[in-house]
Amino acid sequence: MVKPKKHYKKCPECGSTELVYDDQRGEIICSRCGLVIEEKMIDVGEEWKRFEEGEKKGHVGAPLSLQKFDQGITTNIGELSDIYQLGSEKKIRKYFRLKKWQERVSTSIERNLRLAMAELRRVASVLDLPNFVKEEASRLYNLVLQRGLVRGRSMEANVAACIYAACRSYNLPRTLDEISAASDVDRKDIGRTFRFIVRKLNLKIKPSDPRDYIARFASMLHLSPKIQSDALKLLKRKEVSELTSGRGPSGIAAAALYIAALLNDEKRTQREVADVAGITEVTIRNRYKELLDRLGMKEKLKIKEMEAKMQRRRKKKS
DNA sequence: AAGACGAAAGTGGTTGA
DNA sequence: TCAACAACTTTCGTCTT
Numbered sequence: 176m177v178k179p180k181k182h183y184k185k186c187p188e189c190g191s192t193e194l195v196y197d198d199q200r201g202e203i204i205c206s207r208c209g210l211v212i213e214e215k216m217i218d219v220g221e222e223w224k225r226f227e228e229g230e231k232k233g234h235v236g237a238p239l240s241l242q243k244f245d246q247g248i249t250t251n252i253g254e255l256s257d258i259y260q261l262g263s264e265k266k267i268r269k270y271f272r273l274k275k276w277q278e279r280v281s282t283s284i285e286r287n288l289r290l291a292m293a294e295l296r297r298v299a300s301v302l303d304l305p306n307f308v309k310e311e312a313s314r315l316y317n318l319v320l321q322r323g324l325v326r327g328r329s330m331e332a333n334v335a336a337c338i339y340a341a342c343r344s345y346n347l348p349r350t351l352d353e354i355s356a357a358s359d360v361d362r363k364d365i366g367r368t369f370r371f372i373v374r375k376l377n378l379k380i381k382p383s384d385p386r387d388y389i390a391r392f393a394s395m396l397h398l399s400p401k402i403q404s405d406a407l408k409l410l411k412r413k414e415v416s417e418l419t420s421g422r423g424p425s426g427i428a429a430a431a432l433y434i435a436a437l438l439n440d441e442k443r444t445q446r447e448v449a450d451v452a453g454i455t456e457v458t459i460r461n462r463y464k465e466l467l468d469r470l471g472m473k474e475k476l477k478i479k480e481m482e483a484k485m486q487r488r489r490k491k492k493s
Numbered sequence: 494a495a496g497a498c499g500a501a502a503g504t505g506g507t508t509g510a
Numbered sequence: 511t512c513a514a515c516a517a518c519t520t521t522c523g524t525c526t527t
């Protein structure tokens with residue numbers, strides 16, 4: 176029995192941890208919902224045979240990584256020392272034809288992947304993404320390339336879209352604008368390519384949750400942890416979660432932070448919050464107003480209090 | 494002068510016939 | 511494929527501090 180690759184701990188579909196590895200077919204399957212998570216895997220298990228009596232079982236070579244263009248393994252049609260062992264003239268010609276084609280195909284894929292992986296590493300490091308997100312993005316890019324979905328779109332756009340998708344599926348969302356800035360690809364192109372890939376690969380990606388943005392925005396604004404947790408509390412309320420649908424999640428996150436900052440006497444201007452969230456003040460205002468409407472009187476009163484406090488302080492000064 | 498607020502017009506994407 | 515539509519942006523004027 177061979178263990179699945181380690182980054183599949185959970186089924187992306189139902190979250191079950193009961194994953195079954197099918198040796199014969201080379202597939203990982205979720206035993207609860209039946210989703211085939213990965214197919215055509217390479218057997219990464221130990222070798223059966225012993226090389227010498229008393230030697231440990233084991234295989235050799237660098238660890239597999241999806242960030243290597245072919246996971247570190249290449250197979251080529253080999254050189255034949257004696258081509259006449261193939262027999263007929265026909266078979267010899269076939270051999271050369273196959274060899275030529277294989278070289279052509281593999282060098283073009285190889286070149287593409289090598290460039291793409293370099294680009295991926297570059298963008299990921301600008302965005303400061305953890306390794307498992309990089310791996311997921313590479314895996315997606317490999318899939319995309321395998322299915323020939325790169326046609327008509329630039330490699331950069333595909334890489335950016337894969338990174339975006341990987342971030343989303345691990346709930347570490349970056350905005351399209353951030354990825355656009357890091358990769359120098361137009362935001363529209365990334366979005367278009369992303370949607371295309373999601374559709375073609377049947378990826379299941381949840382709509383992103385405003386709460387996932389809070390920590391990052393808060394630290395960019397140098398807000399205290401208290402404010403982060405307050406903003407999260409605001410967003411956890413039922414009344415608020417109903418508001419989420421259809422709206423841009425970053426706007427809601429930004430408004431929640433703005434409110435939390437006001438309530439905690441660490442006010443940031445709408446401009447500042449809007450900038451880190453990549454939206455405009457107007458949107459903050461709209462979300463802010465909607466949030467206050469939903470939250471009812473308690474928060475409104477608190478905000479009035481804060482305003483009054485500020486006023487008193489100003490009077491003292493003058 | 495700077496920030497908040499809101500109205501109005503414009504933009505890009507989705508949806509449904 | 512086209513029009514209607516919602517969300518969001520841009521721009522601008524006004525008010526408050």
